[in-house]
Amino acid sequence: MQTKSTYSLKGKGLSCIRDDRVLFEQLAFELVSGQVLLLEGKNGSGKTSLLRILCGFREPDSGSIHWCGDAVNDSQFYAQMAYVGHLDGIKKELTVLENLKMSLALSSPGRHSIDEALTKVHMAGYDDALVQALSAGQKRRLSLARLLITENVLWILDEPFTSLDKQGIALIETLMTEHCANGGMIVLTSHHDIGLHDVDVRRIHLS
Amino acid sequence: MSLSRAFFAVIRRDLVLALRRRSEIANPLLFFILVITLFPLGIGAQPHLLQAIAPGIIWVSALLAAMLSLDSLFRSDFDDGSLEQILLSPHPTSVLVLGKIIAHWLVTGLPLLIVAPLLAVFLGMPNHALGILLLTLLLGTPVLSLIGAIGVALTVGLRRGGMILSLLVLPLYVPVLIFAGNAVQMSGSGLPVDAQINILIAILLMALVLAPMPTAAALKMSIN
Numbered sequence: 001m002q003t004k005s006t007y008s009l010k011g012k013g014l015s016c017i018r019d020d021r022v023l024f025e026q027l028a029f030e031l032v033s034g035q036v037l038l039l040e041g042k043n044g045s046g047k048t049s050l051l052r053i054l055c056g057f058r059e060p061d062s063g064s065i066h067w068c069g070d071a072v073n074d075s076q077f078y079a080q081m082a083y084v085g086h087l088d089g090i091k092k093e094l095t096v097l098e099n100l101k102m103s104l105a106l107s108s109p110g111r112h113s114i115d116e117a118l119t120k121v122h123m124a125g126y127d128d129a130l131v132q133a134l135s136a137g138q139k140r141r142l143s144l145a146r147l148l149i150t151e152n153v154l155w156i157l158d159e160p161f162t163s164l165d166k167q168g169i170a171l172i173e174t175l176m177t178e179h180c181a182n183g184g185m186i187v188l189t190s191h192h193d194i195g196l197h198d199v200d201v202r203r204i205h206l207s
Numbered sequence: 208m209s210l211s212r213a214f215f216a217v218i219r220r221d222l223v224l225a226l227r228r229r230s231e232i233a234n235p236l237l238f239f240i241l242v243i244t245l246f247p248l249g250i251g252a253q254p255h256l257l258q259a260i261a262p263g264i265i266w267v268s269a270l271l272a273a274m275l276s277l278d279s280l281f282r283s284d285f286d287d288g289s290l291e292q293i294l295l296s297p298h299p300t301s302v303l304v305l306g307k308i309i310a311h312w313l314v315t316g317l318p319l320l321i322v323a324p325l326l327a328v329f330l331g332m333p334n335h336a337l338g339i340l341l342l343t344l345l346l347g348t349p350v351l352s353l354i355g356a357i358g359v360a361l362t363v364g365l366r367r368g369g370m371i372l373s374l375l376v377l378p379l380y381v382p383v384l385i386f387a388g389n390a391v392q393m394s395g396s397g398l399p400v401d402a403q404i405n406i407l408i409a410i411l412l413m414a415l416v417l418a419p420m421p422t423a424a425a426l427k428m429s430i431n
Contacts, residue, residue, distance in 0.1 A: 055295060057430050079297035087288025093227040094220070105216030106296040106303075 006033040007068055007080070007153050009054075009185065014063035016049045023049055024206050027063070033153070033183040036176070036199055038190065041206035047189040048086070050206070051158050054187060055083050079108070082152040084160060088143040092132035096123065096142055099131060100149055107150035111182070117148035122171065136163040144172060147179075155179060157188040170195075213298045214306045221310035224283075235276040236318045242268040243326045254331050261330035262340070262391035269319055269344065270380050273351035274373060276315040280307065280356060281363045281426065290430060300423035308356045308419070316348035332395065339394035339404075343387035346407040353418040354379045360425035383410060 014027040023046030031037050039047045052058045054065060056072065067077040090099045100114045118124050121141040131139060140163050147155055155176075161169050173195055176186055180199045188194075194201070225231050246264050247257055284290040284307075293303050323344055324337050332340065358376035362368030390403035 052431075055291075057291065057294070057427075076297075078295060081295070083291065083295055085288060085291060087286075087291065089288035089292040091220070091224060091283075091287065091289060093224055098220070098223065102216055102220050103292065105213050106292060106298065108297075 006183070007185065008032045008066075009154060009187070010066040010069075011054075012063050012066070014050070014053065014065070015061045016046055016053060016058070017061045018046075018049065027204070027206075029202070029204060031185050031187065031202065033185055034180050034200060035185050036180060036194075036196060036201045037185075037187045038194065038201055038203045039188070039206060040203055045206040047206055048158055051083075051085070051156055051187065051189065054156055055081075077154075080152055081154040081156060082107075082147050082150055083156045083158075084143050084147065085158045086162075088139050089146075090131055090139060090143055093130065095128050095130055096134075097127040099142065100145060103146045104149055107152075110149055110151035112148045114149055117145040120148060120175065121145045122167075137165060137168055140164055141168060141171075144175070148175070153184050155184065155186045155188070157186065157190075159189055159191070161190055161192045210298050210302060213296065214302055217293075217303050217306035218310045218313075221307055222313065225310070225314040231276070231279050232314050232318060235272040235315045236322065238275055239268050239272040239319055240322060240326065242271065243330070247330065258331040258333075258395075261327060261332045262336075262388050262395070264330060265323060265327060265340065266343075266347075266384055266388045266391070269323075269348060270351065270377070270384060272319060273315065273348065273355060273380075274376065276311070277352075277355040277359050277372065277376070278369070279315075280311050280352075280359050282359075285363045285429070290426065294427060294430060300426065301419035304356065304360075304422050304426065305415075305419040308352050308422075311356075312349050312352040316352055319348060320344050332391075335397070336391055336395040339400055340391045342404065343390050343407060346404070346411050347383045347387045350383050350407075350411050350414045351380060353414040356422045357418055357425060360422045360429060362429075363426070364429035364431070383407070386410070 009031045011027060011029045015025045016023040029037060039050060041047055049058065053060045065072050067075040096118070097114065100117070104114070112120065118126065121144060123138060123141055123145065131142065134142065144160060160172055164172065169192065177196055177199055179186065243264060250257060281290060284293065294300055296303060320341060323340060327337055327340055355376050358372050361375065362372045365371065386403045386406050390400040393403070394400045
């Protein structure tokens with residue numbers, strides 16, 4: 001982080017109704033730099049819906065989201081967030097390097113260079129490999145590498161540990177701890193028990 | 208963080224993708240050639256009739272070829288999540304979408320221009336009309352991609368959007384078809400076609416300015 005200023009993400013009175021079913025109502029949360037928000041709940045409880053509302057893909061049925069005190073659309077929110085969802089968002093016909101360069105072009109350069117990021121997610125040397133030749137776990141790590149190369153404060157992660165092995169999970173947990181230590185914040189859903197040490201983890205249970 | 212860099216990166220990415228999966232270029236082009244070659248076979252050896260309907264045949268085939276290729280514009284990005292990443296970019300979505308449309312035209316529209324003179328000669332179109340035919344295609348096919356993009360953006364989230372897409376888009380293609388077909392017809396008879404060409408230019412400029420924004424808005428709706 002170039003500036004050590006703190007950021008905040010605040011949700012007020014959020015509701016989501018899907019097919020006449022109320023997923024959650026009057027949900028409120030606040031998150032500041034260095035914190036992690038873990039969404040828990042069983043399948044279909046609205047975890048992904050909440051993340052998609054945060055990303056702006058869905059409109060909340062009521063309530064509002066504020067970034068550093070301003071409504072999301074009036075702020076620098078989209079320049080300071082990064083999302084990794086169920087879909088990897090990477091092109092299988094392109095190489096690892098081409099995919100990361102594209103992500104970089106869509107955003108602005110962040111803390112790490114592409115080479116550093118690939119080393120960090122243990123994919124150094126795969127630069128010119130076509131993504132369709134990679135395993136599911138490698139694809140996941142590649143999509144998480146995107147978080148490292150672009151400038152961002154808030155990570156929104158939907159089940160980031162899917163198809164990762166134990167080492168992969170430990171690796172991502174390390175990256176998440178580092179991100180929080182650098183003043184970042186994370187909102188994620190996960191079925192795994194996450195092992196984040198020295199990080200302030202808030203939990204919201206959706207039911 | 209520069210917008211032009213993002214814009215050209217989108218174009219370059221889509222061109223590289225098109226080169227790696229070649230069917231995207233070949234399908235509309237082959238369709239265009241096949242449909243046009245079927246007409247003389249169906250109508251029989253009547254050069255005058257063929258010559259008279261040649262502009263219509265070429266333009267209707269171009270319209271259908273453009274229709275056929277539309278689905279590939281956003282489909283793969285929608286399926287693999289790249290579209291989410293494009294929408295989350297801090298850059299204006301409409302500009303990035305315009306980049307995608309331009310790349311799509313370069314891949315599916317431009318090849319039609321290259322084979323069209325050959326096919327026109329094959330249908331017996333007079334040589335002095337070929338220039339105008341190319342000009343109308345140059346002005347008209349980008350409009351097909353631009354207008355089509357709105358339709359695809361609206362239907363990309365539907366599982367079977369194909370039929371709705373043609374219902375949505377084909378009526379909007381009619382003005383292009385009328386003015387372009389008419390221009391080629393008139394130039395074949397040696398009449399001036401400035402008016403039609405000017406209208407086509409106006410349609411192109413309007414589509415260029417007006418199409419990207421509703422496309423971006425429709426994509427946001429479809430991703431929901």
